[in-house]
Amino acid sequence: MSLYVMKFGGSSVGNTERMQRVARRIVEKQDEGHQCVVVVSAMGDTTDELIDQAMLLNPEPPAREMDMLMTTGEQMSMALLSMAIHQLGREAVSFTGWQAGFRTEPVHGKARIMDIIPDRIQAALSQGKIIVVAGFQGMTPDGEITTFGRGGSDTTAVALAAAINADVCEIYTDVDGIYSTDPRVVKCATKLKEISYDEMLELASLGAAVLHPRAVEYAKHNKVRLVVRSSFNNNEGTVVKEEASMEQGVVVSGIAFDKNVARISILGVSDTPGVLAQVFGALAQEGINVDIIVQSGVKNGEADFSFTVSECDRAVAVIESIKGQLPYREVTSEDHLVKVSIVGAGMISHPGVAAQMFDVISKQGVSIKMVSTSEIKTSCVIDGNNLDEVIKALHTAYNLDAEQQVFVGGPQDRR
Amino acid sequence: MSLYVMKFGGSSVGNTERMQRVARRIVEKQDEGHQCVVVVSAMGDTTDELIDQAMLLNPEPPAREMDMLMTTGEQMSMALLSMAIHQLGREAVSFTGWQAGFRTEPVHGKARIMDIIPDRIQAALSQGKIIVVAGFQGMTPDGEITTFGRGGSDTTAVALAAAINADVCEIYTDVDGIYSTDPRVVKCATKLKEISYDEMLELASLGAAVLHPRAVEYAKHNKVRLVVRSSFNNNEGTVVKEEASMEQGVVVSGIAFDKNVARISILGVSDTPGVLAQVFGALAQEGINVDIIVQSGVKNGEADFSFTVSECDRAVAVIESIKGQLPYREVTSEDHLVKVSIVGAGMISHPGVAAQMFDVISKQGVSIKMVSTSEIKTSCVIDGNNLDEVIKALHTAYNLDAEQQVFVGGPQDRR
Structure with missing residues (x-):
């Protein structure tokens, strides 16, 4: 029992x-x-x-x-x-x-x-x-x-x-x-x-x-x-x-994607302590969820950093509204992107999994705009136009294709 | 306040x-x-x-x-x-x-x-x-x-x-x-x-x-x-x-009526203690609500009594089912009757109110089948055919008619 x-x-x-x-x-x-x-x-x-x-x-x-x-x-x-x-x-x-x-x-x-x-x-x-x-x-x-x-x-x-x-x-x-x-x-x-x-x-x-x-x-x-x-x-x-x-020897368990992703970059921010807290505090206060955040080093006392949100225009407005307290050179944004992620506990022990992902995506003629990694996940932000082709190619590359077609019907439960 | x-x-x-x-x-x-x-x-x-x-x-x-x-x-x-x-x-x-x-x-x-x-x-x-x-x-x-x-x-x-x-x-x-x-x-x-x-x-x-x-x-x-x-x-x-x-000097405050009333009479019941309890206990057990109960004296050790219910056939069936324990001569019933009641606290101090009711009803050519009284209420069970006329006549007789017509619309609340 x-x-x-x-x-x-x-x-x-x-x-x-x-x-x-x-x-x-x-x-x-x-x-x-x-x-x-x-x-x-x-x-x-x-x-x-x-x-x-x-x-x-x-x-x-x-x-x-x-x-x-x-x-x-x-x-x-x-x-x-x-x-x-x-x-x-x-x-x-x-x-x-x-x-x-x-x-x-x-x-x-x-x-x-x-x-x-x-x-x-x-x-x-x-x-x-x-x-x-x-x-x-x-x-x-x-x-x-x-x-x-x-x-x-x-x-x-x-x-x-x-x-x-x-x-x-x-x-x-x-x-x-x-x-x-x-x-x-x-x-x-x-x-x-x-x-x-x-x-x-x-x-x-x-x-x-x-x-x-x-x-x-x-x-x-x-x-x-x-x-x-x-x-x-x-x-x-x-x-x-x-x-x-x-035992299954599975490296990648699944491939996830988010549509409706926007990338926002703040360029030429003077690199003083608390800058990031200020930016993301302001966004949080407006209830804007930030997903990936990437900062790629400091040059001449200035930093560039990028992040992704789903609400592009609102996020840009927030960044512009804090320009007084937070001097930066420029803010750029790009909307209608997607995030594709490969996930698998096996990635930890298998080097080269991420490299393979970049390779598969580029072979689809799609350029990668942002990358973010965790121990069991690699995410790429790419242009949204070729999403289906990219996912199918990744699915095949990581040996995930089933022998039989799957039927899934009905509306999704919401709670 | x-x-x-x-x-x-x-x-x-x-x-x-x-x-x-x-x-x-x-x-x-x-x-x-x-x-x-x-x-x-x-x-x-x-x-x-x-x-x-x-x-x-x-x-x-x-x-x-x-x-x-x-x-x-x-x-x-x-x-x-x-x-x-x-x-x-x-x-x-x-x-x-x-x-x-x-x-x-x-x-x-x-x-x-x-x-x-x-x-x-x-x-x-x-x-x-x-x-x-x-x-x-x-x-x-x-x-x-x-x-x-x-x-x-x-x-x-x-x-x-x-x-x-x-x-x-x-x-x-x-x-x-x-x-x-x-x-x-x-x-x-x-x-x-x-x-x-x-x-x-x-x-x-x-x-x-x-x-x-x-x-x-x-x-x-x-x-x-x-x-x-x-x-x-x-x-x-x-x-x-x-x-x-x-101060209002009102004798009768209102006239109520129940449609769908049935009279059941049990005739020739041997008058032993507990007879009434037995009859109405059996009805209660079947969930049948009894309204008026009238017993009008005992003759030669036998009693007749009558009562009203809304579920005529079921009540008769119950009475017939207990004939073994409760010997009686005959059960009679009459369906599709109505009960008309006049109600008023003033009745206590005004004699003749009930007599007036009987008079008004009989002037409508309607015969009274049962009567029941309390201190502030007199009820008559009558044939259902002339109900509207009887109520209108009583309403006028007790000076209840309003000068203006009343409009009441919409469905009734149920709770």
Whole structure:
């Protein structure tokens, strides 16, 4: 007997029929002799519909009241799923976030979990019941309802798995697992059998739609064994764990890409301490996320540095606005670029992997505008026009092509 | 400065525009210098839609999970209404039943309130905030979410008014107040300026759609001053209080009626102790509500008695099923009858009121099949065919006709 946490996203419970399928799936797991704690998201478009209703009344609704509103979505799902399980003759009991013992910091819309007190879940488990927990929500010490923000239901599942010491945390979604690259671009993308937490994190742009990076980090920190699999078939899925088996001899596990990347360069900045902090502090204050930052040395007391953002015009405006405090010669920018990354734990022990990447890209007649590396990842910022060709060439070069074509359908779960 | 509890039913907040109107109304009350605690029902058809969703998954859903599901309706309303109030530049804070301190017995679907601990409401009031509370819901001592059943939001409002010692509890609905009879039948029905709790209770069939009897009882017990008024206009409404002013010289305050009444008579029952208990115990066990019960004496050790129900065939079947234990000669029944009642605290001191009623009814050529009286009410069960004429004649006879015709529109609030 194992203890499973099973998380089902919004599209997996998007209508009555899907809800019934999920209920059967849970009952089958119990039939195999396992204990089941289920985490469920709001059904299909419920969250968007609630947001629309709110916007009609108040375009800037208070965060506290938005949390009150949004948490009803998961509460509806959990109650309906419990009813569907009862219909199959099993006892199920649903818990809201606060009932399940999720204690969070006193922040609305993006609260972090401080503690989980799973007494009620454990009591119900010991009575042989199936537990259904509302994802994405908790309560502050003052009894205020909070939500976890994006990736909240994944995080609920992983944190709960850690708290109750579950054997496995299964993330059910509408794709079969994590792929070597986006199957919509490369038809022969391979489904990965396993992947390490770090690789998964570096592949965020590939995997974020099915498994939120925050949940992966939580899983890594608490050594929770994750399985990403489809709620629509019984295929095996992808195991995310501490160290993927090295026996596979895989150097590169996956190829990720971000579209909508802009490069901004600040040229001729006088090299005084605190310059970088000043620039990126100003950007952070405006809520602009910076991805890659590259500085390539100092010449005559002046430095050039470049970084990437998704919001080109806003970022340039911020840089121009601080010219008074931060003298520089020139700011240049280039929009509509893409970032391509190869990720693999095997890169650490295999020299020349990055060189091969540059070679493959240049053979596609594409010039590389920026490079950034980590121990298990190499990213290149390139022109966006030839993206598909570049990814296909890299996918083949690193032996990732599957023998069979993969079909991935349906909308992505969002939470 | 007075402390108001303002309750808005489902049709009063049925769409964005209505929600905004309610928000303005609350802000106006605050502008007049008052403190406002608002109780709100689920929007329009939300409750029915949730029930429909549940039925698709489980025709007999567990009551606990139904409570989990149903309480989301009020939670959505309260959050949206708070947002609408914020949009008008005021601070509003919403509370679910458990946050508002409603402690109930551990029963699902029809829990009774055991206690209210309004600490959080009082703290927020002292900060000058408008409080919005979800109607119809509470929590057991074990942290289980419960609902109050029909009339739940009215009861929430009244119980809260008692707990925080509010000056007035206003029940906003889609009619102007309590009428002397159903304005859909008698066009010149009068809106009552005031009415006593007892009269209101006896007029249940008239008033139940706008103010649930359970809430009236609660108000009576706790001496909560109630006002029933429209959320669509500023008319004064009807005050429900301990003793309506006697100066008005009103003998009969209102005329109520129930359609779909059946009379069942059990003839020749041997008059042994416990006979009545046996009959009505058996009916209660089948969930059949009995209204009037009349027994008119014993003859030769045998008694005849009659009672009214709404479910004729089922009641007859129950009586026939207990013939083994309870020997009787014959059971007869008559369906499609109506009950007409005149209600008024003034009846106590005015003899002849009932006689006048019988006279008016017989002048309409209608025969009276059963009579039942209380101190402030006389009811007659009659044939249903001439109902409208009988009510109009009684309305005129007791000087209830208004000078102007009344318009009442819109669907009735259900909670």
